[in-house]
Amino acid sequence: TYRFDDEYKWGTFWAVSGRWNIDQESFMENAGFNMLKLRASYGSTGNQNIDGQSIFSSASNYKTLYGQLGSGYMNNPSYGVIQYGNPKIQWETVVQANVGIDFVTLNRRLSGTVDYYEKVTKDMYIPFTLSAAAGTSSINANVGEMSNKGVEAMLRYELFPSTSDFQLSVTANGSYNKNRIENIASEDGRVDLTYQANQEGRTYNEFFLVRYAGVNAANGNALYYTADGQLTEDPNEDTDRVLTGKSPLPVYQGGFGFDASYKGFFL
Secondary structure (H helix, E strand, O other), rough: OOOHHHHHHOOOOOEEEEEEEEEHHHHHHOOOOOEEEEEEEEEEEEEEEOOOOOOOOOOOOOHHHHEEEEEEEHEEEEEEEEEEEOOOOOEEEEEEEEEEEEEEOOOOOOEEEEEEEEEEEEEEEEEEEHHHHHHEEEEEEEEEEEEEEEEEEEEEOOOOOOOOOEEEEEEEEEEEEEEEEEEEEEEEEEEOHHHHHHEEOOOOOOOOOOEEEEEEEOOEEEEOOOOOOOEOOOOOOOOOOOOOOOOOOOOEEEEEEEEEEOOOEOO
16 A cells, blocks of 8 residues: 555455355254354455555655745744654554354244454554654554454344245344544553544543533532532533543444335335
C-alpha cells in the first residue's frame, strides 16, 4: 500500500477453512434435516485504511509535513509543522476464528445459520500520548490490541408450502458482541480523547463525560455529578469526567422482516 513507508508497505495475510456436510452422512437418514453443514475457519486479514476515512486518505501520515501557518512578525509568512508524521505506521491485522452451522429443516420450511466468532485486532491504529514538550499531545500509532467475541444468527421460515402460488416468509436476525481493549502502549494503559477514552479492559471509545444529573428544582440550574458521585452545578471538566460504561458500539443488534411473492410480483 502507498500509505506506509517502504519498510512497512507490504503485508502478508492467510486463512484456512473447511466444511463438513453432515447431512450426507449415513447416520443422518430420517433425521429431519434437508441440509446440515458445519463450517470452521481461521485466518488473518489486513486493513490499510487505518483512519477509517476514504480510500484516498492518509496518504502521507508517515511523513512530517511543514507549511504556512499564517502571518508572523511584520506580517511576514510564518512556517511550521502542520503534521507530525509517524514513519512506523503499518497495516492493522485482524486474526479471526469462526465456527458456524447452516441448516434447512421441516420440509424446507425453516432455514438458518448460527455463527460464533472470536476476532483480535493487532497493531490497532489509535492515538499515542506524548509529552507536550514535543509540541503535540498525541500522535497516531499502531499501539493497541482489541478483541471482539460474539454470536450471530439468521432464521427464515416459509409460511406456505413451496407448491403454493402465494409465498410468504418471515425472517429474523440477531447478534451479540463483546468488545474489549486488550492492550494500549501508554504509561497507564489509557488514552483519553475529548469525549471518549480507550482503556485496557474496557470497551473501545467508551464515553468519557461529566454525567448530567437533571435540574435543581430550587433555582432551575442544571445539575451534574462529580467524579465521586456528588451533585454540583459547577463541574470541573478536567477532574469530573468519568468512564460511563457506554460506547457507540452496540452489544445487541437485531431485525426482522417479511418477504411476499405472487406470480412474479414481490414485496
